[in-house]
Amino acid sequence: MLSKKRKAYITAMKTAMYISVGLTAALVIFLVLFVFFKGIPHISRELLFTKPSYTSGRIGILPDVLNTLYIVLATLILVIPLGVGAAIYLTEYAQNKKIVGMIEYAAETLSGIPSIIYGLVGMLFFCQFLGFKTSLLAGSMTLVIMNLPTIMRTTQESLKTVPQSYRDGAFGLGAGKWRVIRTVVLPGCVDGVITGCILSVGRILGESAALLFTAGFAHALNGIVEGLASPGATLTVALYVYAKEQGEFGVAFAIAAILMILTLLINLSAVLVSKHFAKKRKL
């Protein structure tokens, strides 16, 4: 039999647990509902598909949507080869365990640095020293540095899950090192690369501090080449600008709702991708 004291203790602990679970869930639900409630009424065809005009006072976020798209594309194109290449080198080629450890440690530290510091360094290095001025390109370069550790680490982790026996089998048939990596090791770690990309896209969507310094605030409608060369606000930056500098809270909440939906979709696709590959592995 449990003593009375013990029973009371268990009940108290259980109650505390239910309260914390309830609070966490309630907070998330409240946040999402609040943003949707405030934002969705302001989402209109005009908002989504036009550019802002100062003469008519119209507000449109099409340029910001495009800028976000450009910056995501440019960043991924630059960061994937760099990150995957570094991961391959570190796991497959590097012999010196100490240096590998140091690089991994550096990468981990890099991902913990506040993003505003990246913005500051990016502004000084890319915008001024390399002469890119304030532009989406300078912004995506900064994001490349920020996301490099993510891509590198997820790729590395999945490279390590490719069984050594596959490599042995391929070497035993007379395949050279690069062929073994290209045909046997890399296909086995596609899921890691994709997961890294999805995480990075999420991070890019949510990034504002690093971009305030490097990519600017403009809302001009540009093609991708012109767009990358000129300043422009991404959705997150636009949210900041509309809320803080123009007092357009409706628009800000509309953007917030859009970002929230995008984040949801990205997380969902990450889950689907990992499920898909887990199934393939089991076979």
Next chain:
Amino acid sequence: MSDIMTAKDLNLWYDKTHALKNVNITIPEKSITAFIGPSGCGKSTFLKTLNRMNDLIPIVKITGEVCYNGQNIYDSSVDVNELRREIGMVFQKPNPFPMSIYDNIAYGPRTHGIKSKVKLDEIVEQSLRDAAIWDEVKDRLKKNALGMSGGQQQRLCIARALAVKPKILLMDEPTSALDPISTSRIEELAIELKKSYTIVIVTHNMQQAVRISDNTAFFLLGELIEYGETEKLFSQPTDKRTEDYITGRFG
């Protein structure tokens, strides 16, 4: 029968551990040579020196010579990839690649530059026939190889090794992960294959050595203790330690 491989004063260290001590051996062509001995005696390690699979482990240091057709394979002028094409390997655990049966077999030929679909089809069929598995898989060549049973996977790995037309096949305890029926299939296959290939097999199972091999080498603590015709080694061993091992006194 002429000799195809010779090891002269071969020594191997894993870092500071002396794993092979002055091994001298000659392996005759088109025969089955078995390496036996207790766990950790160096028989698998020695097998891997024969096609330089030990190169993949950075801490390994080797002295002495291994000659294949009169050429020292540890000479700096030797193309390791070409060497491993001529001296193929089958591993302890079946290790098909996670691709289709067809692509598994075609992996080797493709590695060595064969692109023609007709030629690849021909090699795939011939290799699978030689490994006595063609009839079981001919209707599902495009299916993933990981869906096969363990015994089938191992015969697939043998077929994969045969597809690059090697001269020697090194087998590292190829049946230790398999059931008795699959084991006897692989043994029959080995006997069939020695008509055209030289086979070197590491085995834990002394009956297996007796059943299939022409010559047997007994290793103990990194040394080659005794080497000779299988029948003779098992009926009249010259070394006391060999006798103790084959009569089951240790190991």
